[in-house]
Amino acid sequence: MAKLTKRIGALVLRLAAFGAALAALIVMVTSRERASFFAVSLEAKYTDMAAFKYFVIANAVVSVYSFLVLFLPKESLLWKFVVVLDLLMTMLLTSSISAALAVAQVGKKGNANAGWLPICGQVPKFCDQVTGALIAGFVALVLYVLLLLYSLHSVVDPFLLQKS
């Protein structure tokens, strides 16, 4: 009975992680704002920054992977593979959030030493949506770390609870 609740818990976690990654993806893709300053029209899209494109791609990969693993049958031998793939997905998530955050921080605060002006003053809604996407990505990351620990626990039995 405990095993069943654990499995349901893991399934709920994976569904939540899928939802969070999908939300991050959608919020980042739909972030777009048109502003004009100094008689120049400026449109801010997520494709302007390479880091945001990477964020979208990474979250898309993680969403698709989570969706597929949701339907993996319990007795399948692929669960051992899922441990390594979970680690890879966690790595992908952290790297995408880290890269997007580094670039977004420059967009918000600028970089006085390099002469880069912050752009959030001109496109505040774009900045807010990117922040929202990053928060969703961070939630997906935390859920994935928990999922990784669960996969590790269920496949390799690290506490040696089964005497075989």
Added chain:
Amino acid sequence: MAVAKLVLAATSGKSSKILLGLRVLAFLATLSAAIVMGLNKETKTFVVGNVGNTPIKATFTAKFQHTPAFVYFVVANAMVSFHNLLMIALQLFGGKTELTGFRLLSIAILDMLNVTLLSAAANAAGFMAEVGKNGNKHARWDKICDRFATYCDHGAGALIAAFAGVVLMLIISAVSISRLVQPNKCSISTTAASTSVVP
């Protein structure tokens, strides 16, 4: 006892030697990345204007501290290389310590945490370096690599070392996880162990 099986399998066998070699490589890679980026600094004097006939010169410095992503890069690489150093020391000089199930688990978890940390640091620094190299015309950010070429080259070298470290740490993490699996097929040298392998 199930614990004894895991202990003896983990301290001997070919996987230990491979792991040691990989850890030494990862330690060297991340340490060199941290050092090269930490010492990355370039000072240049530019002519910014002319007053009459005399040019006005201003000195500009490019340091790694100017970019938070690079600061994170240096710190994360230093942490991962320290972790690898500890693991190498444990393997070389902790010969008599028993690697119980919990210790192997904590080594595996620490390896996983470090691989995610390192990949995040390498990626953040990589994307910031890309902005520095190509600029961003949408945000009107000028590239800096045409003026500070040595700074960019050193940064690129540090990034390559860090990405090599990421790949190595990923392999190390996979090997650490595989050592947690019940060792029914591991080669064990001592005879005392062989009696406990058979369930």
